[in-house]
Amino acid sequence: MWSYEAPLRDMQFVLEHWLQAPSAWQALDLSLAMQVLEEAARFSQGVLAPLNSQGDRQGCRWQAGQVSTPDGFVEAYQAYVDGGWPGLACAEVVGGQGLPQLLDAALQEMLYASNHAWAMYTGIAHGAYLCLKTHAEQWLQARYLPEIVTGQALPTMCLTEPQAGSDVGLLRCRAEPQADGSYRLSGSKLFISGGEHDLTANILHLVLARLPDAPSGSRGISLFLVPKRLDDGHVNGVRCDGLEHKMGIKGSATCSLTFEAAQGWLIGEANRGLAAMFVMMNSARLHVGLQGLGHAEAAWQNARQYAADRVQMRAPIRPEEVAAQAADPICYHPAMRRVLLELRTTSEGMRAIGYWAAHLLDRDDPLAPLLTPIIKAFFTEQGFRQASNALQVFGGYGYVAEFAIEQTLRDSRIAMIYEGSNEIQANDLLLRKVLGDDGRVFGLLLGELRAEAGQGSEFVECAAFSLALGSLCDALDKVVSAIRERSLEDSEYPYRAAPDFLQLCGVALLAFAWARAARVSRALPEGDPLRAAKLQSAGFFFDYLPSRLAQHLGAIDGARAALAFV
Numbered sequence: 001m002w003s004y005e006a007p008l009r010d011m012q013f014v015l016e017h018w019l020q021a022p023s024a025w026q027a028l029d030l031s032l033a034m035q036v037l038e039e040a041a042r043f044s045q046g047v048l049a050p051l052n053s054q055g056d057r058q059g060c061r062w063q064a065g066q067v068s069t070p071d072g073f074v075e076a077y078q079a080y081v082d083g084g085w086p087g088l089a090c091a092e093v094v095g096g097q098g099l100p101q102l103l104d105a106a107l108q109e110m111l112y113a114s115n116h117a118w119a120m121y122t123g124i125a126h127g128a129y130l131c132l133k134t135h136a137e138q139w140l141q142a143r144y145l146p147e148i149v150t151g152q153a154l155p156t157m158c159l160t161e162p163q164a165g166s167d168v169g170l171l172r173c174r175a176e177p178q179a180d181g182s183y184r185l186s187g188s189k190l191f192i193s194g195g196e197h198d199l200t201a202n203i204l205h206l207v208l209a210r211l212p213d214a215p216s217g218s219r220g221i222s223l224f225l226v227p228k229r230l231d232d233g234h235v236n237g238v239r240c241d242g243l244e245h246k247m248g249i250k251g252s253a254t255c256s257l258t259f260e261a262a263q264g265w266l267i268g269e270a271n272r273g274l275a276a277m278f279v280m281m282n283s284a285r286l287h288v289g290l291q292g293l294g295h296a297e298a299a300w301q302n303a304r305q306y307a308a309d310r311v312q313m314r315a316p317i318r319p320e321e322v323a324a325q326a327a328d329p330i331c332y333h334p335a336m337r338r339v340l341l342e343l344r345t346t347s348e349g350m351r352a353i354g355y356w357a358a359h360l361l362d363r364d365d366p367l368a369p370l371l372t373p374i375i376k377a378f379f380t381e382q383g384f385r386q387a388s389n390a391l392q393v394f395g396g397y398g399y400v401a402e403f404a405i406e407q408t409l410r411d412s413r414i415a416m417i418y419e420g421s422n423e424i425q426a427n428d429l430l431l432r433k434v435l436g437d438d439g440r441v442f443g444l445l446l447g448e449l450r451a452e453a454g455q456g457s458e459f460v461e462c463a464a465f466s467l468a469l470g471s472l473c474d475a476l477d478k479v480v481s482a483i484r485e486r487s488l489e490d491s492e493y494p495y496r497a498a499p500d501f502l503q504l505c506g507v508a509l510l511a512f513a514w515a516r517a518a519r520v521s522r523a524l525p526e527g528d529p530l531r532a533a534k535l536q537s538a539g540f541f542f543d544y545l546p547s548r549l550a551q552h553l554g555a556i557d558g559a560r561a562a563l564a565f566v
Helices: 008-018 030-058 073-082 101-123 125-135 138-150 272-309 335-360 367-399 405-416 421-433 440-458 462-488 491-525 529-558
Strands: 061-063 066-068 153-158 174-175 182-191 200-210 223-226 240-244 254-267
Touching: 008 030, 008 101, 008 335, 008 491, 008 529, 030 073, 030 101, 030 405, 061 101, 061 240, 066 138, 066 240, 073 101, 101 272, 101 335, 101 405, 125 138, 125 153, 125 200, 125 254, 125 272, 138 200, 138 223, 153 182, 153 272, 174 254, 182 200, 182 223, 182 421, 200 254, 200 272, 200 367, 223 272, 272 335, 272 367, 272 405, 335 367, 335 491, 335 529, 367 405, 367 421, 367 440, 367 491, 421 440, 421 491, 440 462, 440 491, 462 529, 491 529
Parallel strands: 153 200
Antiparallel strands: 061 066, 174 182, 182 254, 200 223, 223 254, 240 254
């Protein structure tokens, strides 16, 4: 009772009209890009989606250190490799296809929407590729990058230890230098996604550890590559001690690992492991944001279908004629229309912003790092919220496994926690990336939003949207100034204000998405249903915008009062 169909029409709208991406591409045109996405849709819909509920019910199995993934996962991964998907956005010199990260973002949305648990195995691969490409010695790159790009090996990110979660400065895993230039790592890691599995013969662990003479805290952390299998055929000293039994993404093997004098090699400079790891984490955080988008889209599609099929009491106002009967499909009921419109506007708005961020990464634009924490935190919160809203459309049926929307709700919740919790993202945004550089890059973002407001004001049907967007930019400007001024007297205040500031930025980005969508939709033929749908969605969003702004602005102002310890 769960389905997914890739929203290719809206994806094309974002690529062609919202971003005008083809004008920035050199060896790629829109037609070829859509062919790529159509093939990705076939794989996601035809191979991954049918395994989603089955993988949730079956989960992973652990026996004597070996992990078996749910039935069909191995075959799906082989199909993924055969299709060349691991190297989509990787450089051609190492065997990749050299296509834009923008197309990879669209691919990732489809993978997460169709089967989040399966996509956990592949999701970190591009970030690991970037990390090695940027920081590893040439011989390491030559040896291991081709395995990642071709999909022969899958990487992991090994940060967390029992006593060191978000505070990686507390980690104890040790690395001892060897005469041959390698290192021997010893220690324990937990919550390692894909730490052990049967999809590939080799697994490449990227591990944070301390050298013997390392300084204390986060300044004394180094990064190492530790393969599961060594070149001489021996299994390295890495043992999977067990699997976590989780609330969701049960088809993803979340492992506890023990490193027992495991051989590894340093990536980047000694004691500078976090700098190297953050290359991978920034990529991972964009992908986690796309998980939120995928969940919102899947929730919207399934709620829409159910609401069209479920017949109940007559709606008080029928927006169009339906067959004469004693009851109407619930999509005609105002309360349900309200929920469905929020699902649609949220998922389509996030798609535009998420793809914009990927497009900025392709252009190495300074706005990309600023958007990363917003996308990670705001998108994942919306993924969970919209899955919950969608479940409400199903009523009591939504609470039972038969309709599978409850799985979407469970699967979506973890994304708010891992890859840096949403609270950490809020602190990163406000304290480091807004206040930390005196608002320079944030000013560039406001400039982009204001430019859109100016362009839309030229058209009658978009004028109200542009006015609202311009007013929102003014409000954000004032909020930043007020936070900066207040922080001079109360150093804790920015931390209290940060979560709602991030949410306010997320709402502003959605406003930007819909103001632009309304304007550029004018390029579509007047009879195109998508043109009318975009204007309708923009109108809905801006009708409900004031209440969302008031909530977050009020909370930021309320954060002036120091919180008591309970």
